[in-house]
Amino acid sequence: MAGIAADKLLMVRKLVETSPDAALRSLELALSGPAGGQGALAAVRRLVEDETAARYVRNSVLAPIAPLCAVRDTEQTSFPPRVLSLLWEALRTVAPRQVEEAAARCNPWDLEQGPPDVFNALCKVAAQGVRAQAVPAFVALDQICDIDELASCLELSAIVRSALPKLSEWVSRMSEERASSARLAYNDACDIRSDAGPLLFEMLAAHLPDDWRILRVISAVMDRPGDRFWASSEVSVFGERVLADIEKNIDRVRGFDADKGEAEGRRAALAAQKMSLQITEFEQSVALHRDGPWGRRIAKYKLAIAQAVESRMNLAEKELLATLPLRPISILGGKNGKGVPLLTSEPDARLARRVTAILAFVADVRSCAAHSGYGASRAKVLEKLNGRLDQYIEDILYVVRTGEGGDQGIAQRYLDLAAGFIAYSRDEKTAEIVRRRAAAAMAAAA
Numbered sequence: 001m002a003g004i005a006a007d008k009l010l011m012v013r014k015l016v017e018t019s020p021d022a023a024l025r026s027l028e029l030a031l032s033g034p035a036g037g038q039g040a041l042a043a044v045r046r047l048v049e050d051e052t053a054a055r056y057v058r059n060s061v062l063a064p065i066a067p068l069c070a071v072r073d074t075e076q077t078s079f080p081p082r083v084l085s086l087l088w089e090a091l092r093t094v095a096p097r098q099v100e101e102a103a104a105r106c107n108p109w110d111l112e113q114g115p116p117d118v119f120n121a122l123c124k125v126a127a128q129g130v131r132a133q134a135v136p137a138f139v140a141l142d143q144i145c146d147i148d149e150l151a152s153c154l155e156l157s158a159i160v161r162s163a164l165p166k167l168s169e170w171v172s173r174m175s176e177e178r179a180s181s182a183r184l185a186y187n188d189a190c191d192i193r194s195d196a197g198p199l200l201f202e203m204l205a206a207h208l209p210d211d212w213r214i215l216r217v218i219s220a221v222m223d224r225p226g227d228r229f230w231a232s233s234e235v236s237v238f239g240e241r242v243l244a245d246i247e248k249n250i251d252r253v254r255g256f257d258a259d260k261g262e263a264e265g266r267r268a269a270l271a272a273q274k275m276s277l278q279i280t281e282f283e284q285s286v287a288l289h290r291d292g293p294w295g296r297r298i299a300k301y302k303l304a305i306a307q308a309v310e311s312r313m314n315l316a317e318k319e320l321l322a323t324l325p326l327r328p329i330s331i332l333g334g335k336n337g338k339g340v341p342l343l344t345s346e347p348d349a350r351l352a353r354r355v356t357a358i359l360a361f362v363a364d365v366r367s368c369a370a371h372s373g374y375g376a377s378r379a380k381v382l383e384k385l386n387g388r389l390d391q392y393i394e395d396i397l398y399v400v401r402t403g404e405g406g407d408q409g410i411a412q413r414y415l416d417l418a419a420g421f422i423a424y425s426r427d428e429k430t431a432e433i434v435r436r437r438a439a440a441a442m443a444a445a446a
Contacts, residue, residue: 025052057099057106058088061119062126063164064157065150067206075241076211077153077202079145087126090137095125120158127154152199159188160203167204170220171213179220186221197221198235205238212242212278219285226287227294239286239294242278246301249275254308258319258357259350265357268312269364275305276368306373309365313374313381316358320385323351324392324418341396343406347417359385359424385425393418393434400441412442 032045059066062084072078092099098118105116129138130151141147163185170178189196205214218235219225230239249271256268279298282288288295326339362381369375396418398404399411415438423431 054088054103057103058084060106060115061091061102061122062087062157063115063119064123064160064203065153068153068203072206073241075237077149077199077206079150083141083145083150086137086140087130090129090135091122091126093137094129094135095122098122098125115161120161123154123157127151127157130154149199152193152196153203155192156189156196156200156203159185159192159200160207163204164207167207167217170217171208174216174220179223182217182220195234198237201235201238210277212238212245213281214238215242215281215285224285224287227289227292230286231293239282242282243294243297243301246275246278246305250301250304250308253305253312256312256357256361258315258354260357261353262356262360265360266364269361272305272309272365272372273368275301276372279305280371302373306377309369309372309374310377312358313362313365313378316355316362316381317384317388319351319355319358320388320421323348323355324388324414324421326392340405341392341399341411341414343396343399343410343414346410347413352417355421356424359421363424382425386422389418389422389425393422397437397441400438401444408442412438 065079066084068077069079069081069084088099098121101118102116102122105118129135130141130147133139133142133147141150163182166178166181170182174182186197186200189200201214201218204217205211208214215238218238222230222233222235225233227239230236252271253268253275256264258264279302282294282298286294288298290296290299325342327342328339362378362385365374365378369378393415395405396411396415399406400408400415405411415434419431419434419438422434
């Protein structure tokens with residue numbers, strides 16, 4: 001295979017350098033095979049490998065601000081992804097020797113001893129360069145972000161870098177010793193700038209998988225304040241942000257579209273789980289008062305969440321009856337029977353999709369149901385659903401075995417559907433038993 005022309009290779013280099021990290025990883029994976037080392041692709045692979053290595057160094061040096069350089073909620077501190085590449089380009093211009101030292105020290109055995117001092121030194125150089133606006137790459141930053149905020153983040157980078165190894169401990173189980181460590185980091189930030197506290201929390205929160213867990217760190221620094229004090233303080237935005245997210249997720253649960261199927265039901269259940277965790281975090285981090293600004297809202301949200309979840313769960317029986325229709329007169333079910341399967345038409349795919357969405361929702365809220373106040377309602381819903389499914393399965397198995405009561409082929413398809421539903425209302429093991437019984441019934445009828 002012929003090599004790539006110089007002008008085209010330059011274009012490829014530019015594309016590689018401007019590719020998002022995720023795209024670069026995908027490209028590296030695609031070129032990792034034997035074919036990627038041959039002919040023209042070999043040159044492309046070298047470009048990708050060089051860029052990957054350079055970004056590893058860049059992201060290690062600028063680690064304190066790296067998570068901020070992404071698309072985030074509008075109220076959160078953030079910068080365009082291009083900020084990282086512009087900062088690194090400027091640093092390579094004004095501090096080439098320090099960049100080379102950082103690259104040489106950016107290896108596992110050096111990093112095991114903690115971040116090299118040159119990392120923080122480069123962030124300090126970057127902060128000064130952003131404020132001075134003397135180098136073209138630094139000047140370009142003024143066109144795409146708030147350079148004062150960026151410089152402030154870079155000035156706090158040494159404190160954030162020092163706190164990052166402790167952050168998981170702070171949010172998992174706060175102790176007095178860990179709280180003292182968090183307060184020390186906060187005080188160090190305020191020594192740099194008196195109003196740096198909220199920005200420090202923003203930077204730390206960006207490094208958390210669930211950024212709302214920063215409430216625990218703030219609570220430790222403030223010694224678990226009351227909601228009146230916190231709601232009127234400079235860090236009130238963190239509590240308000242969580243409350244706004246809870247309200248948004250209540251609406252998501254209340255109005256999720258069952259027509260979109262299982263994935264939508266699971267997303268709504270994840271919203272319910274998240275709200276449960278957020279409220280628990282709020283109650284543990286803040287001394288809530290019944291008549292306080294946040295205490296009133298939390299009480300209101302807890303009631304609204306239970307009502308929203310219960311209203312969705314209560315739709316399950318109605319949707320199930322529509323999807324697995326019955327004839328009103330039941331010989332097999334006795335006097336108390338609700339009817340026998342109506343097998344005059346094929347199962348409705350849309351109705352099945354709706355039931356699946358709601359059943360997936362009911363199944364997935366199990367982990368938070370008892371704690372959130374709708375555990376008893378969920379148990380009642382499941383009891384009714386399983387009673388209906390058990391009777392339906394027995395009735396339809398009779399049809400499959402004997403051919404009495406409807407078309408056996410249609411009966412088999414409804415039986416498969418019912419088995420799928422019982423996997424959500426009970427478990428997959430029960431569903432597999434139903435499928436084996438169905439197979440045995442079909443074999444007996446053959």
